Structures are given as C-alpha cells and as structure tokens.
Amino acid sequence: MDVVTDNFRHEKVQRFEEFVDRRLKPDLVHAIAERDKVFEQQKVFSDLRRNIENLEKNSITNVRTLVNLGSEVYVQGDVPDTRSIFVDIGLGFHVEFTWSEALKFISLKEERLTRQIEEYTQLIASIKAQIKLVCEGIRELLQLPAERTVEERVF
Amino acid sequence: MVLKHLRPLQVHFSPASEQAVGVRGGLWVLSSSSLSTSRLPLKVDWLILEVSREASLPSEVVRSKPPICEAEVEGSQSGVIMESGRVKGTVTSLASLFPAQDARKAASRVQDAISEKQRELEQLRGFITDNDNLIKLVQKLPEELHHEVMVPFGKAAFFPGRLIHTNEFLVLLGEGYYAERTSKQTAEILKRRGKALDSQVDSLKAMMDNLKAEASFFDATASEAEDGLVEIKEEYVEENFCEQESTSGVNKQDVPSVSGVDKAKIAEIDAEYARMMARFDELEKEEELAAANGNKSDDEDEEEKGTQNQSLERFYGDKQSLSKGSTSTWPRDENVSSKELLNKYQKQQEASTNPSNCSGLSVQTSPKEDVTSGNNSLTESQRVINPNPAAKSVTFAEVKEKNQTLPPSTNQAFTGSIIERPPIIPKTSKQETETTLQPSGSQPSKPVSRFKMQRR
Numbered sequence: 028m029d030v031v032t033d034n035f036r037h038e039k040v041q042r043f044e045e046f047v048d049r050r051l052k053p054d055l056v057h058a059i060a061e062r063d064k065v066f067e068q069q070k071v072f073s074d075l076r077r078n079i080e081n082l083e084k085n086s087i088t089n090v091r092t093l094v095n096l097g098s099e100v101y102v103q104g105d106v107p108d109t110r111s112i113f114v115d116i117g118l119g120f121h122v123e124f125t126w127s128e129a130l131k132f133i134s135l136k137e138e139r140l141t142r143q144i145e146e147y148t149q150l151i152a153s154i155k156a157q158i159k160l161v162c163e164g165i166r167e168l169l170q171l172p173a174e175r176t177v178e179e180r181v182f
Numbered sequence: 183m184v185l186k187h188l189r190p191l192q193v194h195f196s197p198a199s200e201q202a203v204g205v206r207g208g209l210w211v212l213s214s215s216s217l218s219t220s221r222l223p224l225k226v227d228w229l230i231l232e233v234s235r236e237a238s239l240p241s242e243v244v245r246s247k248p249p250i251c252e253a254e255v256e257g258s259q260s261g262v263i264m265e266s267g268r269v270k271g272t273v274t275s276l277a278s279l280f281p282a283q284d285a286r287k288a289a290s291r292v293q294d295a296i297s298e299k300q301r302e303l304e305q306l307r308g309f310i311t312d313n314d315n316l317i318k319l320v321q322k323l324p325e326e327l328h329h330e331v332m333v334p335f336g337k338a339a340f341f342p343g344r345l346i347h348t349n350e351f352l353v354l355l356g357e358g359y360y361a362e363r364t365s366k367q368t369a370e371i372l373k374r375r376g377k378a379l380d381s382q383v384d385s386l387k388a389m390m391d392n393l394k395a396e397a398s399f400f401d402a403t404a405s406e407a408e409d410g411l412v413e414i415k416e417e418y419v420e421e422n423f424c425e426q427e428s429t430s431g432v433n434k435q436d437v438p439s440v441s442g443v444d445k446a447k448i449a450e451i452d453a454e455y456a457r458m459m460a461r462f463d464e465l466e467k468e469e470e471l472a473a474a475n476g477n478k479s480d481d482e483d484e485e486e487k488g489t490q491n492q493s494l495e496r497f498y499g500d501k502q503s504l505s506k507g508s509t510s511t512w513p514r515d516e517n518v519s520s521k522e523l524l525n526k527y528q529k530q531q532e533a534s535t536n537p538s539n540c541s542g543l544s545v546q547t548s549p550k551e552d553v554t555s556g557n558n559s560l561t562e563s564q565r566v567i568n569p570n571p572a573a574k575s576v577t578f579a580e581v582k583e584k585n586q587t588l589p590p591s592t593n594q595a596f597t598g599s600i601i602e603r604p605p606i607i608p609k610t611s612k613q614e615t616e617t618t619l620q621p622s623g624s625q626p627s628k629p630v631s632r633f634k635m636q637r638r
Contacts, residue, residue: 068338075336094333094345097316098375099354100368102323104333106343113332113340121340129339 036168043165047158055154062147069140075114076133082109083126271416277407285404292397299390303383310379317372324349324365 081087090109093101112129113121116136124132323329326348333343351368352360363371 071337075339078336090333090335090341090343092333092335093352094331096319096351097312098372100316100320100372101352101360102345103347103350104331104343105328105346106333106335106341109341111342112335113342115338 040165040168043161047161051158058151065140065143072133072136079126274413276411276413280403280407282404282407285400289397289400292393296393303386306383313376317369320365320368
C-alpha cells in the first residue's frame with residue numbers, strides 16, 4: 028500500500044517537475060526576451076524623438092552623416108532636405124512624415140510599446156507565480172517543511 | 183588500451199582459434215568471434231617486436247619452455263589467466279570498464295559539441311559572405327560621384343539622401359581607432375579580414391573533425407562493450423631480463439663460491455654447470471700438457487693465455503647457446519664478473535681463498551710454504567692445476583700491477599683473472615687430480631700454497 032502511494036507520489040512529483048522545467052521555465056525565458064525586444068524598440072523611438080526634436084529646435088535642414096556600410100566601414104552621406112523623414116511603422120513599411128507628423132506617430136508608438144511592456148511584465152509575473160505554485164505543490168507532496176523565509180535585515 | 187594490442191597479435195599467431203591463447207613473453211592473444219569483428223586498426227609496435235623476438239629464438243629454447251597454456255575466457259565476465267599456478271594477468275570485460283550506456287552518453291555529448299561548432303561555422307560563413315559583398319560594394323562605389331540612397335537616421339528612420347565622397351572610407355581598425363582609406367585600400371583591408379576568417383573556418387573544421395573522430399570512437403567503444411569484448415591485461419615482465427638477472431646472479435655466486443667452495447651449492451648446479459666444468463677440465467688438461475712440455479718464456483705464456491682466452495670464449499659461446507633466450511646479455515655479465523674480480527684483487531682479500539691475490543700471498547702463505555714443500559702430493563696436485571707455475575707467477579704479478587694502476591675495465595685483465603679462478607678447478611677436476619695423482623685433501627687453502635710454490 029505504502030509502496031503504491033509512494034510510487035504514485037513519486038510519479039506526480041516527477042510530472043510536476045517536468046511541467047516546471049519544460050513548460051514554465053522556457054515560457055518565462057521567452058517572455059523576458061520579448062519584453063527586452065520591446066524595451067529596445069522603445070529606446071529606438073525615444074532616440075528618434077529626441078533627434079527630431081533636436082533638428083526642430085536647431086532648424087537644421089541639411090545633414091552630413093556617416094553611413095555604415097557594414098563591418099564598420101563608413102561613407103559620408105549627405106541629406107539635402109531633412110524635412111521629410113521616413114519612419115519605420117512596422118512590418119517593413121516606412122512612411123514619409125514631416126517632423127510634426129513623425130513626432131505624433133512616435134508618441135503613439137511609444138504609448139503602445141509601454142502597454143506591451145506592461146503586458147509582458149504581467150505575463151512574466153504570472154509565470155513566476157505558477158512556478159512557485161508548482162514548487163509548493165511538490166513540497167507538499169514530499170511533505171517537506173515549509174521554506175523558512177529569511178528575515179530581511181532592516182538597515 | 184590494451185585491447186588494441188590484440189588484433190595484430192591475433193593476425194600473427196592464432197588465426198582461427200576460439201580461445202584466449204597465452205603466449206610466453208608477457209603476451210596474450212585473444213581471438214574470439216567478437217574480436218575478429220572488431221574494427222580496430224591500431225598497431226602496437228612493442229608487441230610486434232616482442233613477437234618477433236620470440237619467433238627468432240632457437241627452436242630448442244622454445245621447446246624447453248612449458249607448453250603454451252590456454253585459458254578459457256569465453257562466457258566469463260572477468261577472470262584470471264594462470265600459468266603453472268602463477269597469476270599471469272586479468273581478463274575484464276570491456277562492458278564493466280566502459281558501460282555501453284556511458285559510452286553512448288559521451289558520444290551524444292560529443293555530438294552536441296559538434297552541432298555547436300557547426301553553428302559557429304555557419305555564422306563564420308555568414309561573416310565571410312558579408313565581407314565579400316562589402317568588398318564588392320566598396321570597389322563599386324567610386325564608380326559614381328554620388329549615389330542616391332536612404333540615409334539611416336537612427337534605427338527606425340531614414341532620410342532620402344545620397345552618398346558623397348565615394349572614394350573616402352572610414353574604416354575601423356579596432357579599439358575605437360578609425361582610418362580614412364581609399365576604396366582600394368579599404369578593399370585590401372577587407373580582404374585581409376577575409377583571410378583571417380578563412381583561417382578561423384579551417385581551424386573550426388579541424389576541431390570538428392577531431393570531435394567527429396572522438397564521437398566515432400565512443401560509438402565503437404559502446405558497440406564493442408555491447409558485443410562483449412574482453413580486455414586482457416598482463417603485467418609486462420620481461421622474462422629474458424629475469425633470466426639474465428638470475429644467470430648473472432649465479433655467476434656472481436660462482437665467483438665467490440669459487441673461493442668458498444660450497445659443496446651444497448655445487449650439488450644444486452645443473453647439467454649446464456656440469457658441462458661448464460667439463461670444459462674447464464679440458465682446459466686443465468691442455469694446461470697440463472703445456473706444462474709437461476717444460477718451461478716456457480713469458481712470451482709463450484702470453485700466447486698460451488691468448489689460446490686460453492679463445493677457449494674460454496668458445497666456452498662462453500656454448501653457454502650462450504645453452505642459456506634460454508638471453509643471448510645478448512652475456513657479454514655484460516662477463517664484464518660485471520670481471521669487474522668484481524678485479525675489485526677483489528684490489529681489495530686484496532684473503533689470499534688463501536683466491537690464489538690470484540698475489541700481494542697477500544707472500545705474507546700469508548709463508549708459514550704454509552713448509553707444508554707444501556713437505557707434501558709432495560700437494561705440490562703435484564698444484565701443478566696439475568697450474569701447469570707452468572713459473573710463468574704463471576710472472577703473469578700474475580703483471581696482472582696485479584695492472585689492477586693496481588689501471589681501472590679494472592680492461593678486457594685482458596679480466597680474462598686473465600677468470601682463467602686463474604682456482605675454485606672452479608677443485609670442484610670437478612678433483613676426480614681427475616685424484617685419479618692421475620695421489621689423492622690429496624685438496625682444500626681451499628691449497629691454491630695459496632701452490633702459488634707460493636710458483637713463486638719459489
């Protein structure tokens with residue numbers, strides 16, 4: 028009898044562990060990576076916004092830049108008219124904007140990106156909670172004493 | 183691995199037997215169905231050498247050895263190979279050393295490493311193609327004065343613009359340093375980078391080849407372990423070496439026993455020794471004859487010594503053929519013994535035991551002189567032993583001088599000393615002396631007195 032229950036319990040624990048290792052943890056990693064991507068995008072657009080604001084403030088109409096050809100080889104590039112700017116709106120499409128239009132789009136985009144980040148953060152939190160839950164379940168199955176929470180020092 | 187040794191041996195020795203066959207000389211040949219299917223092409227040189235040495239021995243020697251023993255290995259996971267009750271080696275199944283599972287695991291791990299390297303290689307290949315494209319681009323750009331392009335502005339935006347100064351490139355040299363180069367120069371820099379990439383690809387390929395070989399080895403090991411291949415280990419004891427040691431030991435014992443004349447030891451000496459003695463007797467007879475011919479000058483004595491040397495050498499040659507397998511070791515032994523003898527001379531040990539100790543003789547034997555002179559039989563027996571006493575005494579003195587002045591490494595000194603060894607003579611030649619001459623209580627002290635006689 029004992030042996031049977033032991034076997035059963037062992038099997039269950041194993042299944043739980045597998046669930047944590049093969050499902051929850053990869054999910055967590057994936058979610059974190061996605062959120063990082065969004066963070067990056069957010070940074071790109073905030074940079075772009077700052078740059079455009081800079082151009083606006085200084086009313087720069089033509090720009091000389093260095094264009095990266097790859098492998099850190101640069102050629103000089105000349106932009107005769109900076110008033111029209113092509114902004115990536117996603118899925119490989121670029122739209123020609125004026126500065127004010129671009130700034131409007133960028134603020135919309137940033138808003139969306141922050142929402143996405145929030146979603147991802149929620150997702151990550153829930154995954155972490157699930158992992159914790161399953162771990163607790165395993166602990167109960169094994170009838171181990173509850174983990175003692177280390178008392179945090181108050182500085 | 184010891185296992186690898188088995189295959190070449192199997193080819194040489196027992197092509198079709200179903201058992202493990204022990205071969206003398208620290209070798210074991212295993213031929214079973216599993217072994218014959220094993221595809222290990224490795225050769226081990228020393229084993230083959232050993233085999234050839236074995237094969238080149240005189241047939242007589244081989245016959246004199248205990249019959250080749252056979253050990254049943256099949257079916258047993260591990261065991262011990264015995265020869266005449268002595269543990270010769272151990273038999274261990276490969277599976278116990280390298281479980282097939284572990285081998286498979288190792289192989290899969292190596293496979294993972296290979297796939298990782300493969301990814302790296304693909305990445306490198308991508309770099310190379312990028313580099314090639316860039317070279318083409320850099321070479322093409324100066325063809326036009328300017329190019330209409332979209333100039334990137336940040337990562338997410340472009341300006342419509344154009345490339346100007348198309349023959350001026352800013353190239354990163356590394357560590358944040360940039361150099362302004364023309365199109366040609368830039369292309370050269372990029373080509374050099376391409377070469378570096380190529381060499382990286384080559385090294386990566388070599389590593390992958392190594393890993394692949396490793397993986398195949400692990401796979402082979404696993405399959406062999408599953409097949410039930412057996413590993414046979416035996417301590418490599420160089421039997422020849424042992425024999426040589428023992429013989430030399432005998433020799434060493436002989437030299438002192440010559441002085442000590444231990445009857446018990448003589449009893450132990452085998453037919454080989456008897457033959458040796460017979461040879462000595464022959465030599466004795468020759469000497470006797472020579473002595474009968476009358477006095478000889480020193481030169482003649484020298485000549486005789488030469489002949490003696492030859493005969494001795496012949497004798498040793500005989501002994502060589504007799505000795506089991508240890509052919510090449512004999513000269514060294516002789517040297518050793520000779521050195522010992524000479525050292526003895528220098529130390530001037532008891533003259534009574536060793537007649538060739540000239541220096542001690544005069545003092546020690548002076549009281550015995552009377553005895554010898556008084557006893558005819560004794561003197562005669564002495565004469566038998568030392569055919570031409572006068573000449574001998576001279577030579578002995580010479581030898582002694584040499585010993586004292588020169589290091590005891592010269593061959594001649596050694597041969598002379600060996601010839602003069604008195605103790606051998608009393609052992610077996612006693613009968614002869616007794617038969618031909620009056621029986622005398624030939625004792626170890628005799629030689630001394632004889633020497634004295636010679637001096638007189």
